[in-house]
Amino acid sequence: MNKQDIAEKVHGVLGSTKADAERAVETMIDCIVTELKSGGEVSVAGLGIFKTKMRAARQARNPRTGATVQVPAMRVPKFQPAKALKEAVK
Numbered sequence: 001m002n003k004q005d006i007a008e009k010v011h012g013v014l015g016s017t018k019a020d021a022e023r024a025v026e027t028m029i030d031c032i033v034t035e036l037k038s039g040g041e042v043s044v045a046g047l048g049i050f051k052t053k054m055r056a057a058r059q060a061r062n063p064r065t066g067a068t069v070q071v072p073a074m075r076v077p078k079f080q081p082a083k084a085l086k087e088a089v090k
Contacts, residue, residue: 003029036077048081 003025011021032042032050041051057073 039075044082046082046084048079048085051078051080052076053078 004022007018007022007025010024011018014021014024035042036050036052039052041049043049052075055074055076058071060069060071061067062069
């Protein structure tokens with residue numbers, strides 16, 4: 001399932017236009033991304049928590065040349081599923 005499929009489902013439930021459904025899905029994704037960029041977290045009941053985590057700097061190796069490269073520390077997105085989601089998937 002991709003973003004277009006989700007918009008189709010929203011369209012089917014709301015009965016509005018496809019464009020409205022696509023805007024609703026896009027707005028939800030933009031809200032999550034904006035909050036994560038600012039360092040916050042987004043909690044969706046029954047789904048889980050979207051948050052960011054700091055990944056430490058490290059040494060890595062280029063597989064093509066074998067050269068060692070320094071990978072800087074960075075913030076990465078993380079998803080922690082809710083208990084309800086874990087049990088639904090079992």
